[in-house]
Amino acid sequence: MIIFEKASKSFGRTLALNNVNLALPEGKIIGLFGPNGAGKSTLLKAAAGLVRLNSGQVTVDGKIPQQRRSKLAYLPEQNTLPPNWTIKRAAEFYRAFFDDWDNERYEKQLEFLNLKDGMRFTRASRGQWAKARLVLTLARQARYILLDEPFSGIDILAREEISKALVRDYSEGQQTIVIATHEIDEIENLVEHIVFMDNGRITVLGDADELRHQEGKSIVSIMKEAFRHGSK
């Protein structure tokens, strides 16, 4: 389980995480929603061990994230692969580091998403590029998968393919997937658990269907309401 306890992090004067207490439920697809600059990326980076907290702590299965990297698959928003690499080369690289790499899964996803593994990243379109990065992340049977804005700058068709690819390979109950995005409608039905952030704080939290049932509203409207309350 990934647990944040009184976690705070600031960059200069901006407080990206403001005393966050949060336990991400195990084995679920979790939507980390919120407007731009709410602290979603920082939360994911902290869970992946790429950001060091000013105070408080974050633990992954009881240890600091830096000691749990072999269980974490983190997909940042920006590019992280050398541009002259092919998908194949990147796969070879990942395979050497992670024993949870599943080659069968990797090949199936490539086929499903219509990608050629000889494709160089410099020649890829944005959609292909995003799909390739996702394939490389999902090819690992990682216990925790952290996706930061996996849909940004991608056309609708590629988005749909990515959503389907996510469901295809998801091992229920065994993997925890956190998807941080400000484009909620894309994955509204895909996520089971909702975490809404605003100004470095968690403002809404809970099971997606429970929230719909209680409020009689869509997740988007619940978020909007929470956002209005927050900014008052």
Added chain:
Amino acid sequence: MAVSRWNIFKQLFKKDWEQVRTETYFVLALALTVNMVVNILNIRQATPLFVFIFIAPFLVPLYSAVQLFRREWSGGTIYLLLSLPVSGFPIFFSKLLAVLLEFMIQTIGVFGLTIVFVYLFGTDDPRPAFNFNFACTGNMVHALGMASLIMLGGLALVTAAIFFSQSLGRLVPKYQDLSAFVFFLLSLWIAIKVAAGLGGAVLPFSTAPPEPALIWQVAFFLLGMELVIAGLYLAATAYIYDAKLEL
């Protein structure tokens, strides 16, 4: 598939070598061009050109070292590295090896090419000029070997200092490159001070006329110091990477 340390290091090194390969080939191509131009066009005043290509194997690897680190940030691959279940030491050791290999290929390539061209095109028989290498016994070869090792050790030290100062520079919120440069000068200064201080204390410099044995002692001491300080800077870099760096 099981993860092996060897395969991990191989992949890291392959990635770093891909980065410095271009610069290596560039210097080799430059040496080839200069030699061909000078010999075919029969340029007399070629010394400046040769100085230029002989210096390249010493300067270009340093440029490569700086770029190896900087590109990780500018290209975003630092995100990839920091997500890997690998500590800082293999990551920077692989970079250091790539720089040293680049240096070796460049020196051997540049000097080798030049010697070949002198043999092919030289008007006077150049053999006597080179023959000392083979004619002189033991000591000369040893001395040359030692000199190359000291050169290599020096490059390792400077490269480790570059990585160390760049990592330190990343911890500063502003003017990271400028800070890295200041840290670099400081780390070299410290290295020299430590080596000179220790050398003065350890080595028997009192004997008035330097004996050959003393020269060897100094050489070994120098090489040892270079390697120890390079190792320390590399370890410090790995520590910063493991415990301090963030994105």
Added chain:
Amino acid sequence: MDFDAARPIYLQIIELHKRALMTGKLKSGDQILSQRNFAEQYKVNPNTVQRAYREMEALGLVETLRGQGTFVTVTKKQLRTMKDETANHALHSFICEMKTLGFTLAEVLTQVQETWEKEASKR
């Protein structure tokens, strides 16, 4: 198909299947999509699909045979009850609406008769 974003998804998955049963699109013995395929096709969380399927099993509408898939097991009686419930629901809201608009039973009956025949002749 798109789900109504304001209501729990698992309920809508159950309703989707009930509707298919009542309209005859699904019959007893038919195989329905596996949970995984359903989740993929409709881009719904697999755990949500699982919850819906579990409730449908509890209601006795479907049965999952290990290694073979999920099959419709609805009985005629169940179907009848389902239809009655749905009809009741539709009638109830219709009657409420007519009452609010001030129609009498006789007027409503005539209107129903006329509209019914008009619709029938269209086909």
